[in-house]
Structure formats: structure tokens, C-alpha cells
Amino acid sequence: MSARDPKFPGLGQRLVLAMPFLWLVLFFLLPFALVAKVSLSQSVLGQPPYQPVFDWHGLSDFLGKLRQFSADAYVGLTQDPIYLQSYVDSVLIAGIATIITLLIAYPFALAIARAPRRWRIVLLLFAIAPFWTSFLIRIYAWILLLKDEGLINNALIVLHIIREPLHIFATNGAVVIGIVYSYLPFMILPLYAALDRQDKALAEAAADLGATPWGVFKRITLPLSMPGVIAGVLMVFIPAVGEFVIPDLLGGSETLMIGSTMWNEFFANRDWPTASAAAIVLLVLLVGPLALYEHWQMRSEARG
Amino acid sequence: MKARLTSTKAMQGSVLALGFAFLYLPIVLVILYSFNASRLVTVWGGFSTRWYGELFANDQLMQSALISLEVALAAGILATLIGTCAAVALVRFGRFRGRTLFASMIYAPLVMPEVIIGLALLLLFVSLGLERGLVTVVVAHATLGLCYVAIIVRARLIDCDPALEEAALDLGATRFRAFMLITLPLIAPAIAGGFLLAATLSLDDLVIASFTTGPGATTLPMRIYSAVRLGVTPQINAMSTLLLAAVACGLGLAALALRRRAP
Numbered sequence: 001m002s003a004r005d006p007k008f009p010g011l012g013q014r015l016v017l018a019m020p021f022l023w024l025v026l027f028f029l030l031p032f033a034l035v036a037k038v039s040l041s042q043s044v045l046g047q048p049p050y051q052p053v054f055d056w057h058g059l060s061d062f063l064g065k066l067r068q069f070s071a072d073a074y075v076g077l078t079q080d081p082i083y084l085q086s087y088v089d090s091v092l093i094a095g096i097a098t099i100i101t102l103l104i105a106y107p108f109a110l111a112i113a114r115a116p117r118r119w120r121i122v123l124l125l126f127a128i129a130p131f132w133t134s135f136l137i138r139i140y141a142w143i144l145l146l147k148d149e150g151l152i153n154n155a156l157i158v159l160h161i162i163r164e165p166l167h168i169f170a171t172n173g174a175v176v177i178g179i180v181y182s183y184l185p186f187m188i189l190p191l192y193a194a195l196d197r198q199d200k201a202l203a204e205a206a207a208d209l210g211a212t213p214w215g216v217f218k219r220i221t222l223p224l225s226m227p228g229v230i231a232g233v234l235m236v237f238i239p240a241v242g243e244f245v246i247p248d249l250l251g252g253s254e255t256l257m258i259g260s261t262m263w264n265e266f267f268a269n270r271d272w273p274t275a276s277a278a279a280i281v282l283l284v285l286l287v288g289p290l291a292l293y294e295h296w297q298m299r300s301e302a303r304g
Numbered sequence: 305m306k307a308r309l310t311s312t313k314a315m316q317g318s319v320l321a322l323g324f325a326f327l328y329l330p331i332v333l334v335i336l337y338s339f340n341a342s343r344l345v346t347v348w349g350g351f352s353t354r355w356y357g358e359l360f361a362n363d364q365l366m367q368s369a370l371i372s373l374e375v376a377l378a379a380g381i382l383a384t385l386i387g388t389c390a391a392v393a394l395v396r397f398g399r400f401r402g403r404t405l406f407a408s409m410i411y412a413p414l415v416m417p418e419v420i421i422g423l424a425l426l427l428l429f430v431s432l433g434l435e436r437g438l439v440t441v442v443v444a445h446a447t448l449g450l451c452y453v454a455i456i457v458r459a460r461l462i463d464c465d466p467a468l469e470e471a472a473l474d475l476g477a478t479r480f481r482a483f484m485l486i487t488l489p490l491i492a493p494a495i496a497g498g499f500l501l502a503a504t505l506s507l508d509d510l511v512i513a514s515f516t517t518g519p520g521a522t523t524l525p526m527r528i529y530s531a532v533r534l535g536v537t538p539q540i541n542a543m544s545t546l547l548l549a550a551v552a553c554g555l556g557l558a559a560l561a562l563r564r565r566a567p
Contacts, residue, residue, distance in 0.1 A: 145330060
């Protein structure tokens, strides 16, 4: 009987829990401790290009090492105006892109959720299918479209709408378009889930009582879908702040996003402590949204 | 009332049409231009399949495609095994100690910026003294993939009645046998879907692979990325079309499988 008592888990059960738990501790949690550690060490040339702080050789040695902790990398971040600019621009670009994504995804998700029942799943599948196709290729497609001699400019010139090509490619605007396009499925999914769950009788009752369609939307549909809005916004905003591929391929020299700045610090300058410090600051910046996202996930999990 | 209903229907239709156009036009254009005879990417020079021929003659690219497939298969299998265990633990083990930490570690990688995950894993591999290459990329991709598998399988597992498994236990089956015979077939479509998603993510990943790979294990996205940085070429269009076709086939098969198994 003890095998069925949850208080006395069997060996198999322990294993089922231990395997993913230990894997995630080793390959997800521990690495962040290492980033923090490296960010506090001093940059040296060579492989690995940092001076280790934590190799364990007894307590006295550890206390000695503690004094070697160096805030150099963090000080460097504050002195280099590129970093401050990168953080500000990343949050701004990701923020604007998130709002536009929401404005496009909301009517789209609503139209899917209000479609005839047998069509809904098919429409939803087609709306999120692009998420399964290569991210890199979808960004690449926008290079084809946005370049000065690209398809949008060609079409507009042929149609005599413009004479000179519009300079969209290699600007922050192109980065925003890229983020909106690639993250749209992440916004549609939670919005659809929230809208589909709504009891239609509520909206009908409000309409019967004389509410205008806009009134119904504003007072019934929108407030009831807020959990979906919050989830979607977080799922787009958090990864978009640290985005690397989109600013790198669609942005120009004016584009400073922290993901690419970090990438360059790491791969081009080979300054691991500074890259690590930049990552830690980015994490601190995202702690609020991340905590909110985790809280929302736990709550929706508790609801089942 | 009738007029309002029709106008709502019309608005709904146009929203859907615009939305799908925005999602699919860029992809369709890439496919179209992969059959363009002209070397200039934005000028139509007639129908041709020459870029596909050049693509298959590009040994470097083909080799990277093979590496990416190997990594995706290995990472997908690992992620499916561990992720399914994680889902079972989340749904069936009640409120064990450390559950909040466990669940946070499963949800966090889904939104964590890839540059941070890549950098963190690289520092881990360096401090463990592991040589970077195929193995490290597989481990990195499996870690991300297992979180997606866990969430997909968890959603399905919640709908499975634990009474079914308990009945098998009462009839004398061991816990393991009951799981294999009762629950596993019920969640099999979700496990298959999770595997496909984990493998697709691995095939597609540029950032984490760039941090965690070493010489000799250049994945396909890394090759495509460096080609795109140098400029747009028709060969990439052809490559993209083939990848899109592969994904479309996979999605179609997955949809068929889910339809057949779903109650």
C-alpha cells in the first residue's frame, strides 16, 4: 500500500522528480550563479578570459578570494554611454513593439474566438503555425521586403505612390516591425485562450440591455480578457528586450539593443566579465516583469 | 439588428484576412523568389530551379544541415524524456517541497532572453571543463526543449482521470506498469507534439547554439546567419523554401496524428 501513499514516494517516483529537477538546477539555475561570479571577476586575456574567483581551496583561501571581487565590470558599464543607451533603447523598442503587437493581435484573436466553432481550431492553428517555421527566415523575409531596393519600395514606386524609396531598412522602425511580426503568435495564443473562455451570454445580456457594441467591448469583453492581455504582453516584452537577431539583421548603426551590445562584447571584444555584468543588469531590469509572469503562470496553473 | 450583424461579420472577415496576409505574405514571397532566375533578389527574371541545384552542391551547407538534424534529434529525445517526467511530477505529485522552485525553473526559460541563457550555459561548460561541440549544444537545446515538452504534456495530463490509473493499481499492476499501460497512451499525442516542438526549436536556434558550440559543430542557422549578414542571396531563398516545406509537412502530420487520437 505504501507505494500509493504520496507521503512515501517509491524509488521510481523519486527518480521521475529528481531527473528534471537536477537537470534544471545544473543547466539553468547554476549557470546564472556563474554569470554573477564572472561579472565580479577581473578581465584577463586568454581562455577563459577572466580571472576565476571561486575555485575552492579551503576557507582562508576563500576569504582571501573574497577580497579579489571586483566591481570593475559594473563600473565599466556605467562609464560606457553605449550601455546606458542600449538599456534605454531596448526597453523603448521592446515596449513600442509590444503595444503594436497587442493592437494587432487583439482584434485578430477576437475574430478567431468569435468564428464558428468548427473553424476556430483551424484558424488558430494557422495563426500560430508561423511560430514553427524558422525565426531566422522570417526575419530574412523582411530584409527582402524593407530594403531600399526591396519589394515594398519597388511596388510603391511602380504604383507611383512614391518617387524615392522609403528608408525603413536598417532603422529602429524596421526592428519594431521585425519584433511585431515574429512575436505575434505569442500574443495571439494567450489572448485567444482568454477570449474563448468568456461566457457569450454576458455580452448578449449587455447588448439586450441596450449597450452599444463598443460599450459591450469596453465594459465586458476587454476587462474579462485582461489575464490574457497581461500574459501576452509579458511573453512578448521580456524576450524582446534581450532580442539579438532582429536588431542585428534589421537594425542600423543607430540601433543599440542590449542583446547585440552584449553579443559584441562577448564575441568581438572577448570581454567576458563585462558581458556577464551586462547580462546581470538585464536580468535585474527584467526581474519585475519576470516575477509577474511567474506569478501569473503559477496562478493559472493553480486554476488548472 | 440584422445590418449590425452583417457589418460585424464583414469586419471580422477583413480582420482575419488582413491578419493572415500580414503573417503569410512575407513567407510566400521568399518561396516565390526562390524560383527566380535572376541573381538580383528583388527583380523577377523568370522561373528557374538553378538555386536549388547550387544549394545541393554547397557541401558546407549540407554538412551543417546534417549536424543540425543530429542535434535536433538528440536534443528532442532528451527533452521529451526529461520533460515528460517533469510534467508527471508537476501534475501527479501534489505539493512536494521545492515545487514552486521546480515550476519556476520550467516556466522561466520560455521567456528568458536567449543571449542570457546562452552566455550562462557557456560559462557553465567552461567552468566544468567540457569541450564545446555537439554534446554541449545538445545539452543546451535539451534544457530549453524540456520546458516546452513539460508544459505541453502537463496540459494533456491534467485532463487524464487519475482514477483510471488507480483502478489498474487496485487490480494489481505496479505503478510503472499502470503508467505505461494506461496514462502513457493517453498522453502520447502531447508527447509527440512536445518532441516535434523541441526538435523544431533546436533546428531553428541561432543564439544559444552560437554560445555553446565549438569548432566542427557549426549548425545550419549559424551558416544561414553568416550568409544573410553578407547579403541576400537566392540560395538562401531556396534553403528557406526547403525548410518551410519540411516544417509544413511535419505540422500536417502532427495535425493528422492529433486529430486521430483526440477524443
